Amino acid sequence: MALLEVSDLRTSFYTRGGVVRAVDGVSFTLDKGETLGIVGESGSGKSVTCYSLMKLIPEPPGRIESGTAIFDGQDLLRMSARDLRKVRGNRISMIFQDPMTSLNPYLRISTQLIEALRIHRDIDKKAALNKAIAALEEVGIPGASSRVHQYPHEFSGGMRQRVMIAMALITEPDLLIADEPTTALDVTVQAQILDIIKERQERLGTAVILVTHDLGVVAGTCDKVNVMYGGKLMESGTAEQVFYDPIHPYTRSLQKTIPSLQTKGADLYTIPGLPPDVSKPINGCAFYPRCPYPKVAQPEGERPQLVENGDGHCFADCRFCDSSAPIESVLPKHDAGDVDTAQDIREGEGAA
Amino acid sequence: MFRFVTVRLLQGLLVLLAIYAVTFFLVAATPGSPFSTERAIRPEILAQIEAFYGYDKPVGERFVTSVSNALRGEFGPSAVYANRSVTDIIAESFPVSLKLGSLALGLALALGIPVGIIAAVRQNSWLDYVPMSVSMAGICLPTFVMGPLLALIFGLIFELLPVAGWFGPEYVILPALTLGLYYAAYFARLTRGGMLEMLNQDWVRTARAKGVSESTIVWKHCLKGGLIPAITFLGPALAGIISGSFVVETIFQIPGLGQWFVKGALNRDDFLILGLTVLFAALIVVMNLLVDIVQVALNPRLKYE
Known part of the structure; x- marks a missing residue:
């Protein structure tokens, strides 16, 4: 049985500008110890998906419209606040994007580290503190026994993210949700940080949902990948399937944007245009305006459903573009020297 | 910590000296004299009076004498009220203002801070809208409207409380309410703002994700930071509130310190003006120091420097 089974999750935000359908019918499953990557551009709904699972969406303006998220036999979305508190930080933990703001500057690291332990486990302060020190050592913080008493501002960004990891894993949860854990950090x-997450995950057998817009990270760390766009899944499958054999035009375009996969010296590819405005109804395909493939039909009706390719590789079955050709053949050619790049981009946007 | 306090006290002393000098020379440069009266005084008598108070000497010399007296805690005689020294006047009226002020301040804190916290936690509900509208009205309503209004309701219509004078414990209630409600309104709004800022921080989400209950989030995670705006305001407010409010003391006929600020200026009572200015400035210096110490205790990112 899957550890987590999400089906038809829909989360909207009721703003003055209209109803923003941030997550619009997302389904996926996750097994014990597995790592799922959720990739997509900003605003594609990947973070909102995670916050919805933990019910950390501020309501109002947010609202989880429908769907179920069965975690170990219980629906997370229909739990009482009290029962949910017993799951949060205990069986499901979370790491956030910005370690500079995710730790409370008014409380000592020790207080924050042992908090989840003291809530969820029958453990006295002394034992909890010892566990906290051990947890800091495990994530590679030198001098943990003295640093545990310091405040967050005495730690660097990378160190704070290590603290966040230690804090999230101190109760040895079944599931760790990491929302862009490396976005705010130096490349070095x-x-x-990813290595630490991976190492701790293997040791504890924790399942991980890794939200990122860094495709390289996904390819290196994840078993399964969900590609999101405009609040829906566009493609899902194993990391190999999604990266080496992408089917949907969006995934193919995304793959083309990975700098290290391109020929050295070639212009970096960017997908022209902007992500869709999900506060407006989307006709047919959300990616249609930006799709590089030849258009064969006007987009209309419902957005395409995911179909399976036989071996667990799913993709949104799009009928508005002809995506039979390899993507290289439809992308604009960039021959060194003879193309005015700025103009090119403008034309690309014009077409969108 | 010890060094911090010592340095700040020495700095405060310098500030007091500067304030003393500015006040002294401003008063000295003001036309007229404390001894001019409506009745004509014979020149030789006036000269005698001036000699008695030291006004026959050049202003520089008077300043030096005045400062050295002040350093010993003597602010001289009142230039207007015969046989009463400035110290007497302060010693007589300051305790009255202190009592009224502490009660008003206690009321302001006891009412304003909880109301502010509740309003922030229940943002955009009636528990937020009602207290915040009332407190806005409380801030806008001057004490000279609030005072008579309370006196009218509780003193004249319901005849529960005395409306003027300073004789027994019941006499302190209406003036303390008038003064306290005004500051309570301020504290409520400042606390609400501070708490809201804390409750919207990313680390509150982190705490929720750990399974921390909402009440623990308020008390353990947000209260310290949320109180900082109110405490910053507390310093100057404290000095003002305990040194007497001229308006409230006049409305309720209370023999406090506030009236002397006005009387001293109107009567050209040079010594009284100086004494009161120094007292008020010293209160501000001490209160700000206390507030700074509390701030460092609350906010680990601040250090004594």
Whole structure:
């Protein structure tokens, strides 16, 4: 049985500008010990998906419209606040994007580290503190026994994210949700933080949902990948399937934007245009205006459903573009020297 | 900590000296004299009076004498009220203002801070809207409207409380309410603002994700930071509130310190003006120091420097 089974999750925000359908019917499953990557551009709904699972969406303006999230036999979305508190920080933990603001500056690291333990486990302060020190050592913080009594402002960004990891894993949860854990960090620190998450995960057998817009991170760390766009899944499958054999035009375009996969010296590819405005109804396909493939039909009706390719590889079955050709053949050519890049981009946007 | 306090006290002393000098020379430069009266005084008598108070000497010399007296805690005689020294006047009226002020302040804190916290926690509900509208009205309503209004309701219509004078414990209630409600309104709004800022921080979300209950989030995670705006305001408010409010003391006929600020200025009572100015400035210096100490205790990112 899957550890987490999310089906048809819909979360909206009721703002003055209209109803923002941030997550619009997302389904996926996650097994014990597995790592799921959720990738997508800003505003694609990946973070809101995670916050919805923990019911951390501020209500109002947010509202979880429908769906279920069965975690170990219980629906997270229909739990009482009291029962939910017993799950949060105990069986499901979370790491947030910005370690500079995610730790309370008014409380000592020790207080914050042992908080979840003291709430969820029958443990006295002394034992909890010892566990906290051990947890800090495990994430590679030198001098943990003295640093545990310091305040967050005495730690650097990378160190704070290590503290966040230690804090999230101190109760040995079944599921860790990491919402862009490396986005706010230096490039040099990013790899270390991912390594620590990975190492701790393997040791504890924790399942991980890793939200990121860094495709390289996903390819290196995840078993399964969900690609989100405009609040819906566009493609999902194993990391190999999604990266080496992408089907949906959006995933193919995304793959093209990974700098390290391109020929050295070639212009970096960017998808022209902007992500869709999810406060307006989307006709047919959300990616249609930006799709590089030749258009064969006007987009209309419901957005395409995910279909399975036989081996667990799912993709939104789009009928508005002809995506039979490899993506290289439809992308604009950038021959060194002879193309005015700025103009090119403008034309690209004009077409969108 | 000890060093911090010592340095700040020495700095405060310098501030007091500067304030003393400015006040002294401003008063000295003001036309007229404390001894001019409506009746004509014979020049030789006037000269005798001036000699008695030291006004026959050049202003520089008077300043030096005045400062050295002040350092010993003597602010001289009142230039207007015969046989009463400035110290007498302060010693007589300051305790009255202190009593009224502490009660008013206690009321302001006891009412304003809880109301502010509740309003922030229940933002955009009637528990927020009602107290915040009332407190806005409380801030806008001057004490000279609030005072008579309370006197009218509780003193004249319901005949529960005395409306003027300073004789027994019941006489302190209406003036303390008038003064306290005004500051309570301020504290409520400042506390609400501070708490809201804390409750919207990312680390509150972190705490929720750990399974921390909402009440623990308020008390343990947000209260310290949320009180900082109110405490910053407390310093100057404290000095003002305990040194007497001229308006409230006049409305309720209370023999406090506030009236002397006005009487001293109107009567050109040079010594009284100086004494009161120094007292008020010293209160501000001490209160601000106390507030700074509390701030460091609350906010770990601040250090004694």
